[in-house]
Structures are given as C-alpha cells and as structure tokens.
Amino acid sequence: MSFKQIRIALLLIILVLVVHHQFNDKARVASWANPLFISIYPVNAEGDELSQRYIERLDERDFEEIERFIEREGARYGLGLDRPVYVQLGNAIKESPPAPPVGGNFLQRASWIARMRWWRWRFDNQGMDPDVIVLARYFEPTGNRRLPHSTGVEQIRIAIANLFASKSMRGENLVVLAHEILHTIGATDKYDLSSGLPIYPGGFAEPERTPLFPQRIAEIMAGRIPVDESRARQAQSLQQVIVGPETAAEIGWKVATAPALE
Structure with a gap:
C-alpha cells in the first residue's frame, strides 16, 4: 500500500x-439506566468586575433547581430514577471554545463541531469526567442588552449558555441552562426561529387547553409562555416550565400520551 x-x-x-x-x-x-452527570463551568464572558464577583459567590446550591426540575418531570413520565441528573459546579475557566457560526451553512456548522470536538478533548474537566459539559458565560446586565444566542450540541454533549450575572435573573438563567442541557441529550427547539414564538402543538405546555390562550406555563424547549397568537412572555423560573411529550420522546422518556398537569 x-x-x-x-x-x-x-x-x-x-x-x-x-x-x-x-x-x-x-x-x-x-x-436512562443510570443518572447523568452534568458539570457547569462559569466563564466571565467580558472580564468585568461585576460578573467576576457574581461568579465567585456561586455554589452548587444555585443549580439544584435544575436537578429538581428534571426529577419532577421525569417522574411525570414514569422515569425509574430517583435522581436522574447530578449537577456539579466546577471552578471558573478563562478559555472559551470557538464561537458557533451565526446563520452558518451545514459545512460551517460541521467545521465548528469538529473544532469543538478538539476543544473538548483538550479541555481540563477538573477531574469530574461529566456526561455533559456546560459553559455558563456570565455577562454584566446593563440596560436592555440582548445576549448572544445560547447553544447545546448533542454530538459532543456541550452546552454554551449566555447568562446575566444578576440574582434577579437567576430564574431565567436556570431556564436557559435546562433548555441547553436538554439539547445535548437530543431535544430540539420548539419555537419559531424568526419570531421566537412557541410552535403549536409541540411548543405548548397545554396544547389541548380551552381556550388555547393564554397558556399558564411554558414548554422547556420553547421557553416562553404563549399569551395570544402573536405574543409570548419569557418563563421566569423552572416552576413555570414543563417537559412536553415531544421533548420527552426525543430525550428517551418513552410515552404514548402526555401525563396530566396538576
């Protein structure tokens, strides 16, 4: 040869x-034969002092609600694990992975995933060896700024969540984190990419509700609560969010019909 x-x-x-x-x-x-281990590594996205102080005060208790959310929703679908996920908090890191392409084509995204594989292979997981790596990138909450789009990639089980370094935004931050974590285990978005509105029926927590609007809660992969046909509001906490049957099937929770909401 x-x-x-x-x-x-x-x-x-x-x-x-x-x-x-x-x-x-x-x-x-x-x-889901065994629990999944999720490690969150904070990143000071812009190097500002406010975000740094916020990161230094974080501990694992700040993320326990993610565990309770997945435990609660898994129980609704008959998941046979008392604690489906364990969330661990790693030390803050400075090295960020390559930024995902904005509106990139298939080849650009494939190239980015290849570079992310290399980044993950080199990444120091601080001895935790998680199933899912979450990079929590914190930004200073100034004015009405919009953060870059967060992303979660199933092929490499990495989530990049862009969050505000603010206690008042903690609930919304947890919704974003849970959304991106579920992306890494197979869940797909349930909202319209152009309008941001939840897609019916998969993006609705109560698609059979009469009248349909307003909805009371959000589906996690839509992230917003439909108010009417043209408006939706952001879920403020994981208490306002459920896992719908389409998402449940995508992540391996075997269901025929959605369990009733309490």
Whole structure:
C-alpha cells in the first residue's frame, strides 16, 4: 500500500471508531439506566468586575433547581430514577471554545463541531469526567442588552449558555441552562426561529387547553409562555416550565400520551 492509501485507511478507521462511540454514547444516554452527570463551568464572558464577583459567590446550591426540575418531570413520565441528573459546579475557566457560526451553512456548522470536538478533548474537566459539559458565560446586565444566542450540541454533549450575572435573573438563567442541557441529550427547539414564538402543538405546555390562550406555563424547549397568537412572555423560573411529550420522546422518556398537569 502507498502512503496515501495507508493515510486514507487510518482516517476511515478513526471515522468508524468515532461513529461507533457516538452511537453507543447516544444509546447509553437515551436508556436512562443510570443518572447523568452534568458539570457547569462559569466563564466571565467580558472580564468585568461585576460578573467576576457574581461568579465567585456561586455554589452548587444555585443549580439544584435544575436537578429538581428534571426529577419532577421525569417522574411525570414514569422515569425509574430517583435522581436522574447530578449537577456539579466546577471552578471558573478563562478559555472559551470557538464561537458557533451565526446563520452558518451545514459545512460551517460541521467545521465548528469538529473544532469543538478538539476543544473538548483538550479541555481540563477538573477531574469530574461529566456526561455533559456546560459553559455558563456570565455577562454584566446593563440596560436592555440582548445576549448572544445560547447553544447545546448533542454530538459532543456541550452546552454554551449566555447568562446575566444578576440574582434577579437567576430564574431565567436556570431556564436557559435546562433548555441547553436538554439539547445535548437530543431535544430540539420548539419555537419559531424568526419570531421566537412557541410552535403549536409541540411548543405548548397545554396544547389541548380551552381556550388555547393564554397558556399558564411554558414548554422547556420553547421557553416562553404563549399569551395570544402573536405574543409570548419569557418563563421566569423552572416552576413555570414543563417537559412536553415531544421533548420527552426525543430525550428517551418513552410515552404514548402526555401525563396530566396538576
């Protein structure tokens, strides 16, 4: 065999191994046979003092509501785990991964995911070896600023959540974190990308409610509570959010119909 043929053969072997590992990992996560371990690593996105002070005061109790949310929703779908996820808080990090392409095409996104795989392979997880890595990027809450779009990638189980360094925004931050975490285990968005409005019926927590509007709570992968056909308001906490049946099926919670809400 020529050197070129050997190189191609090695690349094909590596590709097969990567696909095999990814398939097995996806099946393992979707089975929910064991709890998932999620590690959150804070990042001072702009290096400002306010965000730094906020990050220094964080502890794991600030994220326990994510555990309770997934435990509560899993129980509604008959999940046989008392504690489906464990959320751990790592030390703050300075190195951010490559930024995702804004409105990129398939090749640009594939290239970004490849670079993210390399970043994760090199990443110091501080000895926690999590199933899901969450980078919580905190920004100073000034004026009515809009944060960059958060993202969660199933193929590499990394979530990048852009959050406000503010106690008053803690509830909304937890909704964003839970949304992106569920992306990493297979959930898809349930809102219209152009308008931000929840898509009916999957993005509605109560699609059979009469009258349909206003809804009382939000579906986690929509993140907003529909007020009428053209308006929706942001869920303020995980107490205002549920996992709908479409999302439940995507993450491996086997259901035929949605359980009744209390």
